[in-house]
Amino acid sequence: MQKVKNTAEPLIQPRLSPSGLRNYWALFGKDVRRDKHLYILLAPYMVLFLLFTVLPVVISIIFSFTHFNMLEMPRWIGWENYSKLLWNDDVFLIGVKNTLIFSVVTGPVSYIACFLFAWLINELNPKLRAFMTLIFFAPSISGNVFFIWQIIFSSDSYGIINGFLMQLGVIYEPIQWLQDPKYMLGIIMLVQLWLSLGTSFLAFIAGLQTVDKTLYEAGAVDGVKNRWQELWFITLPSMRPQLMFGAVIQITASLAVADVAMALAGFPSVQYGAHTIVTHLVDYGTIRFEMGYASAIATVLFVMMLGSNLIVQKLLKRVGE
Amino acid sequence: MKLAIRLNKKVNRSWQVDALLFLALAGFGSFMAIPLIYVINNAFKPLDELFIFPPTLFVRNATLENFANLFQVMKNSWVPFSRYIFNTVFITAAGTAGHILLASAAAYPLAKHRFRGSKVLFTVVVLSLMFSPHVTAIPNYMIMSALGWMDTYQAVIVPAFAYPLGLYLMKQFMEQIPDALLEAAKIDGASEYRIFWQVVMPLVKPAWLTLLILMMQMLWGTDGGSFIYSEQLKTLHYAMGQIIQGGIARAGVGAAVAVIMMTVPIVTFILSQSNVIQTMASSGMKD
Numbered sequence: 001m002q003k004v005k006n007t008a009e010p011l012i013q014p015r016l017s018p019s020g021l022r023n024y025w026a027l028f029g030k031d032v033r034r035d036k037h038l039y040i041l042l043a044p045y046m047v048l049f050l051l052f053t054v055l056p057v058v059i060s061i062i063f064s065f066t067h068f069n070m071l072e073m074p075r076w077i078g079w080e081n082y083s084k085l086l087w088n089d090d091v092f093l094i095g096v097k098n099t100l101i102f103s104v105v106t107g108p109v110s111y112i113a114c115f116l117f118a119w120l121i122n123e124l125n126p127k128l129r130a131f132m133t134l135i136f137f138a139p140s141i142s143g144n145v146f147f148i149w150q151i152i153f154s155s156d157s158y159g160i161i162n163g164f165l166m167q168l169g170v171i172y173e174p175i176q177w178l179q180d181p182k183y184m185l186g187i188i189m190l191v192q193l194w195l196s197l198g199t200s201f202l203a204f205i206a207g208l209q210t211v212d213k214t215l216y217e218a219g220a221v222d223g224v225k226n227r228w229q230e231l232w233f234i235t236l237p238s239m240r241p242q243l244m245f246g247a248v249i250q251i252t253a254s255l256a257v258a259d260v261a262m263a264l265a266g267f268p269s270v271q272y273g274a275h276t277i278v279t280h281l282v283d284y285g286t287i288r289f290e291m292g293y294a295s296a297i298a299t300v301l302f303v304m305m306l307g308s309n310l311i312v313q314k315l316l317k318r319v320g321e
Numbered sequence: 322m323k324l325a326i327r328l329n330k331k332v333n334r335s336w337q338v339d340a341l342l343f344l345a346l347a348g349f350g351s352f353m354a355i356p357l358i359y360v361i362n363n364a365f366k367p368l369d370e371l372f373i374f375p376p377t378l379f380v381r382n383a384t385l386e387n388f389a390n391l392f393q394v395m396k397n398s399w400v401p402f403s404r405y406i407f408n409t410v411f412i413t414a415a416g417t418a419g420h421i422l423l424a425s426a427a428a429y430p431l432a433k434h435r436f437r438g439s440k441v442l443f444t445v446v447v448l449s450l451m452f453s454p455h456v457t458a459i460p461n462y463m464i465m466s467a468l469g470w471m472d473t474y475q476a477v478i479v480p481a482f483a484y485p486l487g488l489y490l491m492k493q494f495m496e497q498i499p500d501a502l503l504e505a506a507k508i509d510g511a512s513e514y515r516i517f518w519q520v521v522m523p524l525v526k527p528a529w530l531t532l533l534i535l536m537m538q539m540l541w542g543t544d545g546g547s548f549i550y551s552e553q554l555k556t557l558h559y560a561m562g563q564i565i566q567g568g569i570a571r572a573g574v575g576a577a578v579a580v581i582m583m584t585v586p587i588v589t590f591i592l593s594q595s596n597v598i599q600t601m602a603s604s605g606m607k608d
Contacts, residue, residue: 032437052480120343144558151363164376199486203605258455306451
């Protein structure tokens, strides 16, 4: 009851007055007690999610401001890692350049390919549709079978491409496909595209099957003339949620190219021809053990992924307008 | 009458464009399929056929020699090949089962209830779809070593329980369950746990199968990351890497392992395809 004196204050900040705050917490406690079964269901997943996904991101951001080599205690150095990374690390810039080339080419191409193939497959009869879905989806689920491209582009005459070209008489000596920086990037992009019809491809196929069929009829009445107009004015806007989801998955994957590059071109690749941000991260993180520096690389990558996702989501809102 | 005819009429589609589009589909389809066909054929090629010049795509005299050799090659190694198979199967089964259970348990309250913190938690999960595991690889290594989980199965299995994609898809799918059904169960006196287990879970079978495919494919292809060192704990993917390192002489055996590796996820996908598509239909992100 002594708190009556404070009645003037709640007008300004109702929640921060002691009694208001107490009420807030009392209400909060009541809510939590009422929903405790929900929290119990949620807890096991969330604990592991925080421990293995959120906490690592936080740790990574903190370490990016330190000098840390796993032997000595981390030492706070402020923005030094970032300034070294952005202004004094030529190899990182090669990595950034390659990553951007990858993501600008493979990102949109695979995104559009995912949609285009899903759209074409959707017009087939159900049996053929199931078969084609399998054909396009198989590379991305068959895991590490992409090593087969290493044999296809093998640098001796047993490589399928070399053998084929030599037989045709286009070349007389085998080309060192995966050792020559001239070809390396292109081949990795090709393999990346081969692998990229995955989760978002399935999401698009599924999305297409749920578009309301009556919309097409209504569209025909309203003067939609051909399939392209149908696509732009009816199909795409109906699938906007799936398009968003697909974009997130594709952008993230295309900025994180590394496994294919390391498997095909070797690590480090000749003249850093296939070096990417992630291979740079692997280099500092697991070979040189400069954890602070590696964390700065990871943070830059994280910011790039978030930024490009936000931009693309803004663009996608305009589809069909 | 006139209106009915117009409604049934399909939008104008020229057959020339049709032909062109399906030609493109066939062309890209073979680009997707040829490497897989090549690897399957290689697995059945006898040694002399692997070294023919010019190289051939299809096998002429199919043989099972490579598969037999696979076990022969691995017999000389310290760890029997069956151990790698066991490790991979164990990691895949445990990781996938745990993920489906925990992700569904967490998805149900997020999809069907509003409570303090539910929005924030889900937003964090959606944000975490936006970065690749590479970003967190190093801190994860430190967390594993702090937990004392280095060189154990759980270092690979337990983090798999909490991948964000599974929770996300499961939540989107569960949102379609009618509220009336859950309320009816509640009136009949069922607890939240019973509603989750006996009402919701049987209804979301297509979603489980999708998580099964995605997780299984991921864990089946894992090499144990940077967490597993002991030879007897390593996975099939690691063994495959070792065999492929052997170079051209082992090309046939390598192809045989690859065929074993890819068969399992592909067969699982074929068996669950229609359910998977049903789940992905609800995958969308609202703006």
